[in-house]
Amino acid sequence: MSANPAEQEKPRAPFNNRWETESFFTDNDAYFANILAEIEKAKKSVCIEVFIFERDHLGERFIEALKAAAARDVDVRVIMDGAGSFRHGFSIAEELREGGVQVRIYHPLPWHWERFHLALNPGGFFVRLRVLISEINNRDHRKLYLVDDVTGWAGSPNITADHLSCEAGGKGWHDFAVRVTGDSVAALRESFNTLWGYTHKKWRQKLIGNFWSSLSLRSRRRKNRRYLAKISQAKSRVWLCSAYFSPSRRMLRAIRTACERGVDVRIIVPAGSDVPFFKSLAVSYYETLQSFGARIYEYLPSMLHGKVLLADDQAIVGSTNFNHRSFLHDLEIDVLLHSADAVSSVESALLNDMSLSREWSPAVGERPGLRNWILRVFRYWS
The missing domain is CATH 3.30.870.10 (Endonuclease Chain A)
Structure with missing residues (x-):
């Protein structure tokens, strides 16, 4: 089952309390195709934050699109979770880094010592011990995609072919997701940057809407x-x-x-x-x-x-x-x-x-x- 995206134009105003356009997706094939098409056209920045990043045919499409964007001098940054992406996250991160993409892993599993140089806070022995004792159960479950600070996507699909239709080589998982546009997408970028560590701005209270x-x-x-x-x-x-x-x-x-x-x-x-x-x-x-x-x-x-x-x-x-x-x-x-x-x-x-x-x-x-x-x-x- 799929629903066509529904969009409604909003007056463009900086940091208003509404999105400029809102689109709702239940068709994962269309959702990922929409994101990849925008990444291919990105001019300034691409930010991705995801729980699971798999090296399957969907993951490979994202890897190639992200490397191509970085080759065009687009600022490309990726955050993936250390537990959700434990199977392929490290090899994907290394390939992306070689292609000019900045990559961070949220809370690598403590016994994956070789991954801690990719952590948001690499630290040393005591940092890893703290993760093992008090933070190993805390994961980054967000799914967020941002292009040029004006287009954002969020929802439940991870970067894994499980979410694609059977016709597209997936398992046909049923998800909900949204695409939003406008100046207010900058607030989503602030959220991403706060986790990345670039900024620690206090978000405007009116953007909570x-x-x-x-x-x-x-x-x-x-x-x-x-x-x-x-x-x-x-x-x-x-x-x-x-x-x-x-x-x-x-x-x-x-x-x-x-x-x-x-x-x-x-x-x-x-x-x-x-x-x-x-x-x-x-x-x-x-x-x-x-x-x-x-x-x-x-x-x-x-x-x-x-x-x-x-x-x-x-x-x-x-x-x-x-x-x-x-x-x-x-x-x-x-x-x-x-x-x-x-x-x-x-x-x-x-x-x-x-x-x-x-x-x-x-x-x-x-x-x-x-x-x-x-x-x-x-x-x-x-």
């Missing part, structure tokens, strides 16, 4: 509060989709609060998961959610990897799952869509996903048992 991020403990808490407020204060509907669903107690309270006020709460989750235990963990919450009045849909056609919240007429699309890992540990970034056309596209996509799902009930689907409840012991790390 464009995207939510969690680069610091303070910004993480603010983002979490805003997510919970969107749910608990919704007036008509809360439709959410999460590839890995393991809500905190506060989120369960927010959902219950919304249901008690008669809000239409619908939750779309995968019928199966690429993480073996996660489906069983998610199931342990279904009866409780259903008792509140929420409806749970299990998406059937393929691996559901998207993350989106539609609260009333506000759509939020990005990398945040509704689980403990996203809310407590990982760096995330989510884009707020404001245009009626883009929000309508999100609504249509979710309705289509529900039509391709089975609605969970105790009589349909996996029922929670002792095994499911035992898995909750590990939910803090998942």
Whole structure:
């Protein structure tokens, strides 16, 4: 299933509280083709931040496009996560560096000593010890692509062929992503630069209406509060989709609060998961959610990897799952869509996903048992 990008022009004004254009994607083939085409035309800068960067046929296309941009004297920088990209990240980083691309690895796994010269903070023995003891569980889960400070993309797809359609040689994973343009994309660049270490500017408070991020403990808490407020204060509907669903107690309270006020709460989750235990963990919450009045849909056609919240007429699309890992540990970034056309596209996509799902009930689907409840012991790390 795919949705055509929906765009709506906005008046161009520096650092306004809206994007100039907003496009919503559910077609990963079109999404990646759009990004690669813009990289090929880049004149000043390309910034990429991604959890997984694989050396497969999609990854090779990105590698060649990034090296070609650097050969044109474009400033090209890449951040990839040390755990998410553990298989091919080091070899990709070395090839990109040889091609003139600047590369950093976020929290290399401590036993990968040879990768620490690529870390955002290379440090020495004690830095690596700190990563092993206190930071190994903190990952950069953001997926962010920026070209020339005027075009940005964010969402759930990583640079791996798993997200491509079967016709394009992938596994047909189902994702949500956005493309935004305008002067306000500079704020996304500030976010990237802050992690990279180039700048430590305090973001303009009025730009918070464009995207939510969690680069610091303070910004993480603010983002979490805003997510919970969107749910608990919704007036008509809360439709959410999460590839890995393991809500905190506060989120369960927010959902219950919304249901008690008669809000239409619908939750779309995968019928199966690429993480073996996660489906069983998610199931342990279904009866409780259903008792509140929420409806749970299990998406059937393929691996559901998207993350989106539609609260009333506000759509939020990005990398945040509704689980403990996203809310407590990982760096995330989510884009707020404001245009009626883009929000309508999100609504249509979710309705289509529900039509391709089975609605969970105790009589349909996996029922929670002792095994499911035992898995909750590990939910803090998942």
